[in-house]
Amino acid sequence: MSKRIVIIGGGISGLSIAYWLYKANADVYVLEKGPEAGGSMESHVETGFLFDRGPNSGLETTPLLQEMVTGLELMEEFVYASTTGNKRYILRNGTLHPLPMSPGLFLKSKLFSTKAKLRLMAEPFVGRSKDGYYQSVAQFVERRLGREFLDYAINPFVSGVYAGRPEDLSVKSSFPKLYELEEEYGGLILGTIRSIRKRKKRAEKSKQSAKMFSFKSGMQTLPRTIAAKLKDRFIPLADVQEINKANNKYILSYNNAGAVKHFEADIIINTAPAFVASPLFRKFDATLSNHLDAVYYPPVLVIYAAFEKSTIKQELDGFGFLIPEKEKRGFLGAIWSSVLFPGRTTDTTASFTLFAGGARNSQIVNEDREKAINTALREFRVIMGIDELTDPVYLSHRFWSKAIPQYTIGYIEHERYFDEFEKRFPEIILAGNYRGGISVGDCIKNSKLTAEKALSRLK
Numbered sequence: 001m002s003k004r005i006v007i008i009g010g011g012i013s014g015l016s017i018a019y020w021l022y023k024a025n026a027d028v029y030v031l032e033k034g035p036e037a038g039g040s041m042e043s044h045v046e047t048g049f050l051f052d053r054g055p056n057s058g059l060e061t062t063p064l065l066q067e068m069v070t071g072l073e074l075m076e077e078f079v080y081a082s083t084t085g086n087k088r089y090i091l092r093n094g095t096l097h098p099l100p101m102s103p104g105l106f107l108k109s110k111l112f113s114t115k116a117k118l119r120l121m122a123e124p125f126v127g128r129s130k131d132g133y134y135q136s137v138a139q140f141v142e143r144r145l146g147r148e149f150l151d152y153a154i155n156p157f158v159s160g161v162y163a164g165r166p167e168d169l170s171v172k173s174s175f176p177k178l179y180e181l182e183e184e185y186g187g188l189i190l191g192t193i194r195s196i197r198k199r200k201k202r203a204e205k206s207k208q209s210a211k212m213f214s215f216k217s218g219m220q221t222l223p224r225t226i227a228a229k230l231k232d233r234f235i236p237l238a239d240v241q242e243i244n245k246a247n248n249k250y251i252l253s254y255n256n257a258g259a260v261k262h263f264e265a266d267i268i269i270n271t272a273p274a275f276v277a278s279p280l281f282r283k284f285d286a287t288l289s290n291h292l293d294a295v296y297y298p299p300v301l302v303i304y305a306a307f308e309k310s311t312i313k314q315e316l317d318g319f320g321f322l323i324p325e326k327e328k329r330g331f332l333g334a335i336w337s338s339v340l341f342p343g344r345t346t347d348t349t350a351s352f353t354l355f356a357g358g359a360r361n362s363q364i365v366n367e368d369r370e371k372a373i374n375t376a377l378r379e380f381r382v383i384m385g386i387d388e389l390t391d392p393v394y395l396s397h398r399f400w401s402k403a404i405p406q407y408t409i410g411y412i413e414h415e416r417y418f419d420e421f422e423k424r425f426p427e428i429i430l431a432g433n434y435r436g437g438i439s440v441g442d443c444i445k446n447s448k449l450t451a452e453k454a455l456s457r458l459k
């Protein structure tokens, strides 16, 4: 009899892993709590408006993405973002400044002071740090690039990617490539130049040069299509609540619309969030459970608003804008969704996705939702040159009470323990966005490695 692999969680991690295992003819099943595939990927369509409530796009950092898109016959659905999206804005003193993307533009940019520019140029002469592992992103960046670059480039960037704060995140765990540049080459500028050659060999792209992608019907297209391919191997409405071991098999008990059902597995791959996995594995290893419990997920409020184009004074010539914490605003930034991809809104409107909360404003959990939405919209209108009395033509929102895992200082201890646990329990694999990267691209990149790990442990 073939051995069975059961994946907990039908987000992009779980389904990408299932995709490779299915292709390898493994006996694989996915148990998903929700009614549909996707997890954080939720694409909601209503009367001509497409609202991606989680990720709006991914970065094509791995060739595995195209392998999957071709294998799933999604070539017609796959879309790259318009090149207009290469321009990104940062808010400073109430004005949107383009983030300079070349040395020439950097020198001309009004986003940074002359002092900040001179400080950045000194980067190749800054030495390595001694306590690299336990350094925050803020410490690392301030030391190498200066305070102003931290405040007006990295702070908004970290909030755009992680909904996090550079003071809280570990540079080694959150931005391993950045950390490696210093470790390997002694600096970021020198390292970036030298590492390009290495990456080319692996056919991988850096996050700066990778193309942004989505699908005509939104990001959820990818997990939905994998789930459809898996047919009855994808089991929705299966809320895993308990795992027991008997006769060398794992028995997963799940709640299915009020009824408790059981499922047998030889190998379990958990891709459900860390706070879900924690109680499931407590009886096997209480320390693992504590590590999983300690992973912090801040809340994020995502607001989708469409306005008549004629009411917007700001030129829509970019990806959108991010707001540095120093600017003290009620939201984190906005993506100009309909500029990036086709089919996001109606012909006469432009649509935007605003983000609020995050680790910066985690008290949003307790705030009145309507008030938080109104604050963000009021400030957004001012920045975009939309009259304060103009209402959005369409407005929708999604609140994630625990949105994105934060790879905080000391995360390396969790990562080390995950490795240690897997050595003692080789039939349990810990995967998902709390391990090895939170971006869609990282989840896909890691999926094949996880699938190979599972296949090797079947033997």
Ligand SMILES: Cc1cc2nc3c(=O)[nH]c(=O)nc-3n(C[C@H](O)[C@H](O)[C@H](O)COP(=O)(O)OP(=O)(O)OC[C@H]3O[C@@H](n4cnc5c(N)ncnc54)[C@H](O)[C@@H]3O)c2cc1C
Pocket (backbone or CB within 6 Å): 008, 009, 010, 011, 012, 013, 014, 031, 032, 033, 034, 037, 038, 039, 040, 041, 053, 054, 055, 056, 057, 058, 059, 238, 239, 240, 241, 271, 272, 273, 276, 300, 302, 400, 403, 404, 431, 432, 433, 434, 438, 439, 440, 441, 443
């Ligand atoms: C608002 C937001 C915006 C984002 N924007 C971007 C972006 O623009 N670009 C980018 O690259 N990344 C972005 N990310 C990050 C990225 O989308 C996620 O890290 C990634 O989609 C996570 O995938 P996952 O499969 O690891 O986890 P999840 O998507 O969280 O999937 C986990 C799955 O487990 C299921 N589950 C939970 N409990 C159980 C249980 N007991 N039994 C069975 N199943 C269970 C859940 O229902 C879920 O489907 C964003 C994330 C959020 C929340």
